[in-house]
Amino acid sequence: MRAASLLGRLCFRSAIRRPPIPQPLLRTQRWVTPRTRSTGSKRRGRILYALLTPAAFVRLSEEDNGDGKTPEEHMLEASREEIKKEVPDSVHGWTRAWKEFCFFLDLYIYEPIATGFRFLHLAIIFVPVIATTPAVWLGRRVKERDSERSGTLWWYDFLVRSMERAGPAFIKLGQWAASRTDIFPREMCNRMSSLHSNAPAHSLAATKRTIVRAFNGRPFDEIFDEFQEKPLGVGAIAQVYKAKLKPDLAAFGDDDMEPDPPNLRQRMRKNVDVLVKSTPQRVPSSYVAIKVLHPKVERVVRRDLKIMAFFASTINAIPTMEWLSLPNEVVQFGEMMRLQLDLRIESANLTMFRKKFKDRTTAWFPYPYASYTTRQVLIEEFAQGIPLAAFLEDGGGVFQQEIADEGLDAFLHMLLIDNFIHADLHPGNIMVRFYKPEQLSLALGRHKESPTPENSTDVTEEVLQQLRPHRHSPQAWQAQLQKIDQEGYRPQLIFIDTGLVTALNEKNRTNFLDLFKAIAEFDGYRAGHLMVERCRQPDAVIDAEVFALKMQHLVLGVKSKTFALGNIKIGDVLNEVLTMVRAHHVRMEGDFVNVVISILLLEGIGRSLDPGLDLFK
DSSP states (O other): OHHHHHHHHHHHHHTSOOOOOOHHHHHHHHHHOHHHHHHSOHHHHHHHHTTOOHHHHHHHHHOOOSSOOOHHHHHHHHHHHHTOOOOOTTOOHHHHHHHHHHHHHIIIIIHHHHHHHHHHHHHHHHHHHHHTGGGGGOSOEEGGGTTEEHHHHHHHHHHHHHHHHHOHHHHHHHHHHTTOTTTSOHHHHHHHTTOOOOOOOOOHHHHHHHHHHHTTTOOGGGTEEEEOSSOSEEOSSEEEEEEEEOTTTSOOSOTTTOOSOOOHHHHHHHHHHHHHSOOBOOOOOOEEEEEEEOTTHHHHHHHHHHHHHHHHHHHHTSTTOGGGOHHHHHHHHHHHHHHHTOHHHHHHHHHHHHHHTTTOTTEEOOOBOGGGOOSSEEEEEOOOSEEHHHHHHHOOGGGHHHHHHHHHHHHHIIIIIIOOEESOOOGGGEEEEEEOBOOOOOOOSSOOOOOOTTTOOOOHHHHHHHHGGGTTOHHHHHHHHHHHHHTTOEEEEEEOOOSOEEOOOHHHHHHHHHHHHHHHTTOHHHHHHHHHHTSSOGGGOSOHHHHHHHHHHHHHHHHTSOSBTTTSOHHHHHHHHHHHHHHTTOOOOHHHHHHHHHHHHHHHHHHHHOTTOBTTO
16 A cells, blocks of 8 residues: 555665765754754854854754754744844944844834734724624525525625735735634635735835845846746735846756765666656756745734734633634744745755655655745746646546646655645645656766756756647647657656645654554544544533544444545545534644645545545555
8 A cells, every 4th residue: 555655665764874964054053053052152142043044944954852843843943033133242332222222112112003003904904894793694594605694605705805905914814714624614714715915016126126135245137147027926925036047046957856976776776766657857947936025024924913812812711712722823823924934944845845855756846046045035946837727627638647646645755754744735836747757877887967958958848838728628638648648758746835834743743643543443433532632622622422423433434435535535524524623622733734634635636637546555
């Protein structure tokens, strides 16, 4: 079975010595190690955090300090420490007094006043939403919309439109709430999932200033051969451009993937991989995607989080509402937002994914230009491909099973082996491109020939030009896919937007594996009790015994059928579990729910591409 095979490889991989860390990365880590900071002076620690690079974040994510924290928590802690408003101990005299005075004005006068005005602005937006709450009891029930009343559906729409007007933090809040079907009604979550940003694009001048700072003051015209001034997309906290780097700035190989020349054993293994599975040639590209944070977005988000925390505490004081644990949810949401406000963390995530998938070459992550990435700017290789949504709409043709298998394999690899899971795996963040399989290598020595634009041919655009004219014409699209297959091209999945990653800490991972084992053994009753015992607030659970019996009934229903996705909808099963969790006030950890939601998305994608896909095969 696929899951058993992955677990076996996990045991085998643990016996293999990891390759040495490149020296520059080690040198950076000496500056940021918590141990170093504890033994050094306060001044030194603050200066060292100011020198954080994406490579330092990678090293932080790879360390296990035995504190029970996830890689994301370590990186976020370092990121927040770096921007603390403190006067360095090296500053003395009038200069120190002036800086302390400025910090005092900013923290205790300007920020509270700005937060107060922001509160008034939000009150103007959301008071009408609160005033129209009685509408949820009006109208007839709509059976095809989870039997919600028409007034309730109208109010959900009104709430979503208000959140769009409220700004980036509330847009992200709605998108986050859409994944929490263990707390909110399913139809409300479906409506929240359609939230999109109406934020205006910030000026090109602001973008240029930010990029020039990232390149240490190098003139903008000397950075790019081409730069598309119109953003590819404008999100709640950032916007994205496409550009082409100057030749002296572009990367010409995947050195981060294979740091050492392959020996004879590695070359023989690679040849076996060519025979057993498709292995794409890695062709570098000087075209890059540039993500730039909106100016001052960090301040706006910080104020909004303070306001959210106030209202969460107020609601939590209402009797019978404490089971929601809203203050803790706001803290978790705040961490998610702050992770996206430091683009070095997304760059580090890309690097980590590339390292973990370097031997699984049919899943690919863009190359991050870490040297040019800062807190406000992320530069990564442009992912040239077709969104997976196009294959879901027009069909995968001869490639549908291969694409589905590769997506499932990649997800199980993240979940069971790496414990490093892409937390935003919707079809818009998965792309498909095509490649020519590699040829067998007859060179048995250590010589390595790096791919460069001079000796490699990028066939991606050539294949895409054949497919683009047939979008929204399923028959012509699938006929063209058949032709591409006959020409020897193979599909390759590209994963983008890695700003959010789920990694279960030791406690949550143990809980997940225990629950996974109970369900695999069809012991639904034990699974139900495990969920109750290890939830956030066991005392707040309603009818724990009834909940366990419902889980047993659900699991036995699954057992009576088959695990093939074509015969049983895993998504429906998980949705039923989340509905039970909400009804019985079983408060699960957010990371655990994120894993469940990822499986839900995977099931939907898998069934759309290949209805016969077997999740446990």
